[in-house]
Amino acid sequence: VIRYIAKRLLQAIPLLLGIITITFFIIRLAPGDPMDIYLEPTRQRQVDPEVIELIRKKYGLDQPVYVQYVKWVANVTRGDLGESYRHRRPVRAMLAEAIPYTLQLTVLALLLDALVGITLGIVSAVKQYSRLDKTVTIGSLIVYAIPGFWLALMLVLLFSVQLGWFPTSQTRSMDYEFLSLGGKILDRLWHLVLPVFVMGVASAAGTARYMRNRLLEVLNEEYVVAARARGFSERTVIVKHAVRNALIPIITIYGLSLPFLLGGATIIESIFAWPGMGRLTVEAVGGRDYPIIMATTMMAATLTVLGNLIADVAYAAVDPRVSLEAKPRAP
Amino acid sequence: MAVPNAEAVKPDAWDLDYLMFLPLATQNERGELEGRLARSWEHSPDHREYTYHLRTDVRWDDGVPVTAHDVKFTLDLLSHPDAATGYRFESPTVLDDSTIVIRSADGPGYLDDIVYYPRHLLEELDPKRFWQWDFWTHPVGDGPYRFVRYVPQTMMEFEANPAYYGAKPRIARVILTFVGEAGAAELTALLSGDADIARADLSQLPQIASDPRFRIYHKVGPGARAIYWKCDHPLFRDPGVRRALTLALDRRELLQLLNLPGDLPVTDGVFTDRQFRRREWPEPLPYDPEQARVLLDAAGWVDRDGDGIREKAGRPYRFTASVGNGFGMPQLAVYVQAQLRRVGVQMEIQLLEGSVMWGKLRAGDFEAWMYIHQSGSLRRDFGKGNPIGYRNDGVFDLIDRLTATADPHEKDRLYARLTEIFRTDPPFTRLVSGSTTWFVHRRVQGLSTPFRSAPDTYMGDLWVEPR
Numbered sequence A: 001v002i003r004y005i006a007k008r009l010l011q012a013i014p015l016l017l018g019i020i021t022i023t024f025f026i027i028r029l030a031p032g033d034p035m036d037i038y039l040e041p042t043r044q045r046q047v048d049p050e051v052i053e054l055i056r057k058k059y060g061l062d063q064p065v066y067v068q069y070v071k072w073v074a075n076v077t078r079g080d081l082g083e084s085y086r087h088r089r090p091v092r093a094m095l096a097e098a099i100p101y102t103l104q105l106t107v108l109a110l111l112l113d114a115l116v117g118i119t120l121g122i123v124s125a126v127k128q129y130s131r132l133d134k135t136v137t138i139g140s141l142i143v144y145a146i147p148g149f150w151l152a153l154m155l156v157l158l159f160s161v162q163l164g165w166f167p168t169s170q171t172r173s174m175d176y177e178f179l180s181l182g183g184k185i186l187d188r189l190w191h192l193v194l195p196v197f198v199m200g201v202a203s204a205a206g207t208a209r210y211m212r213n214r215l216l217e218v219l220n221e222e223y224v225v226a227a228r229a230r231g232f233s234e235r236t237v238i239v240k241h242a243v244r245n246a247l248i249p250i251i252t253i254y255g256l257s258l259p260f261l262l263g264g265a266t267i268i269e270s271i272f273a274w275p276g277m278g279r280l281t282v283e284a285v286g287g288r289d290y291p292i293i294m295a296t297t298m299m300a301a302t303l304t305v306l307g308n309l310i311a312d313v314a315y316a317a318v319d320p321r322v323s324l325e326a327k328p329r330a331p
Numbered sequence B: 001m002a003v004p005n006a007e008a009v010k011p012d013a014w015d016l017d018y019l020m021f022l023p024l025a026t027q028n029e030r031g032e033l034e035g036r037l038a039r040s041w042e043h044s045p046d047h048r049e050y051t052y053h054l055r056t057d058v059r060w061d062d063g064v065p066v067t068a069h070d071v072k073f074t075l076d077l078l079s080h081p082d083a084a085t086g087y088r089f090e091s092p093t094v095l096d097d098s099t100i101v102i103r104s105a106d107g108p109g110y111l112d113d114i115v116y117y118p119r120h121l122l123e124e125l126d127p128k129r130f131w132q133w134d135f136w137t138h139p140v141g142d143g144p145y146r147f148v149r150y151v152p153q154t155m156m157e158f159e160a161n162p163a164y165y166g167a168k169p170r171i172a173r174v175i176l177t178f179v180g181e182a183g184a185a186e187l188t189a190l191l192s193g194d195a196d197i198a199r200a201d202l203s204q205l206p207q208i209a210s211d212p213r214f215r216i217y218h219k220v221g222p223g224a225r226a227i228y229w230k231c232d233h234p235l236f237r238d239p240g241v242r243r244a245l246t247l248a249l250d251r252r253e254l255l256q257l258l259n260l261p262g263d264l265p266v267t268d269g270v271f272t273d274r275q276f277r278r279r280e281w282p283e284p285l286p287y288d289p290e291q292a293r294v295l296l297d298a299a300g301w302v303d304r305d306g307d308g309i310r311e312k313a314g315r316p317y318r319f320t321a322s323v324g325n326g327f328g329m330p331q332l333a334v335y336v337q338a339q340l341r342r343v344g345v346q347m348e349i350q351l352l353e354g355s356v357m358w359g360k361l362r363a364g365d366f367e368a369w370m371y372i373h374q375s376g377s378l379r380r381d382f383g384k385g386n387p388i389g390y391r392n393d394g395v396f397d398l399i400d401r402l403t404a405t406a407d408p409h410e411k412d413r414l415y416a417r418l419t420e421i422f423r424t425d426p427p428f429t430r431l432v433s434g435s436t437t438w439f440v441h442r443r444v445q446g447l448s449t450p451f452r453s454a455p456d457t458y459m460g461d462l463w464v465e466p467r
Helices: A002-029 A034-039 A049-058 A065-077 A091-126 A131-145 A148-162 A181-219 A222-229 A234-255 A258-263 A266-271 A277-286 A290-318 B068-079 B127-132 B183-191 B202-209 B239-247 B251-257 B273-277 B289-298 B329-341 B354-363 B375-382 B393-404 B408-424 B455-461
Strands: B025-027 B033-035 B038-043 B049-054 B093-096 B099-103 B145-151 B155-160 B173-178 B197-200 B214-219 B224-229 B318-324 B346-352 B368-373 B428-433 B436-441
Touching (some): A002 A065, A091 A131, A091 A266, A091 A277, A148 A181, A181 A234, A181 A266, A234 A290, A266 B183, B033 B038, B068 B099, B183 B202, B251 B329, B251 B428, B318 B354, B368 B428
Antiparallel strands (some): B025 B033, B049 B099
């Protein structure tokens, strides 16, 4: 297994290099100049074009693109992700601030997704064609079809603006620092309810559909029929034999969720003023903030590769039919 | 007050630094200078040199007196290449602790938009890390408010400064709540009562206008939402045609359609901030679609096939306007399109984000460019080698003279002469004044459109009525 992982990681290096190289040149080919932040109409004072050129020089943007690329790669290998043009802060520090916020959101959303989605999928499959199954099916289709941003805005209008039950945005209350430890935890959870619900429930609807279909397939497999014939209770058959096997492809899906865990949800983070990776990326793209765009792209690419690898390894671990080792050829 | 993030208090686009820091002087509603940190001043005959006599009763929040050395330190710091602020000033001369001479080659040296920072706390810090200094999240100032606390990613709190040299602010505490750059979070913060003040987009006007809890204020300046014509393009080469397109636009109707107050100034031409504050607004070309049709006919653009679009030599009068996103430009473009259609001109809309818009302008890669006109960018927009293909030697000469003078009176005169030329040979058309809209809870008092509309600038003068 270790040899397999090492081999896959080695294979990933040229892939990642290819991705970041293409990204580097594509974003520079896109129209727009990062120095245009100095022309924004909201600025009080016109900036002298000569001063803009000096700033351009400071960031190395006056050099040919291939020189910028070589310098960027050299800096990245030293762990230097550069400085944001817009925020004028080290990108590494900005990522270090944003990632924990995104993780709070995405990990909880993923847990909610798994808990609700898998449970509803199982119930729906076991009670196939029942009223409960039909309700879950229609409900999940409706939720799946609702755009996340719309659902978020409607929930904010209802639960925050009208009822005042939850905060409209942000990660904590203004009096946060004066709360006890328990109060602080509750306060953070209180701020997480709406964004986590929107993200978790929307994806749980998809998971429920997938789980239901997969479980129905498994329930018709011979080994399940055999288990029933051997006299196991229906509960044992479903939980120990069917569900465990039906979960195998779900593992792949969750493995591929790794980029989402750190990449964040752009729209939801913007709506809830959540200072995570998604919002950071959106603002960077709008402002042609190349260092942030490159860092977030590189991170997403790395996590996608790692996610694939984890999914493959986990798949092999739970499914004895899958082997990571090369099998000897038949004579 | 809802703001994008903690960077709102840094020396950049926002006026929130007025909460904590003092400028030397500010312009009042009549365009006159009023002293703040400066007690009095005099200037050289050519206005290139201003000598300021500072107040001696102003102290930083830590008790250290504010002196001319702080002013010099700040201007040098903001001009430091490593700080990358975008500012560049001549290094001033300190005559004594309360007297400083500021020289400026290209304009009045009163710098009313610059606030000053404490030298004794910052001079040892590295300008390369200027934007990362802890000072910006834990500032020490000399203005009407002083810093209380900062909660990362959440808020910053200020209280009325008891040691402030002026009248104590009537609002005891001001909290900036950080809601990011997206507009939706600002609006929901306002609607839910989490904020009393939010800066918002024009598209949100109808919703707030119908809500009795809020008032709307518009910050208006000499800049405007405008449409630039590509003057060397066959469709716009004729000044008479450009004039006709301006006459075809009903700017009062545009205000109404955008839900903006009808008493916002409708003007044409260019003017200084001082002229604007004095209400020396040039008369606009009137809305006169009949005259527009006459001019277009005279230029040979006639609707011969009856399809509602004018043609000349078989070519229809159809062009694409590159329209910037934000500032209500997309909605405005649709209304302009409808108004031009009435005189037989077809405008297509190409919606682009701000960064792309500036690239288009620089490259001259457009037929019509619809975004924000900034009054300080005359040389770039209409001077020699301008990207819009505008050629007028009289205008080039006036812009050269504008660059050469620092005398505000002379600048006013030159701007007025430019406006005269632009009446017959317009390179652009002003559509709607104003750039910033504020939604403010009714209980917050002391603001008015158009000159005292920005809560970030006038926070120290506002008051709150009990709920």
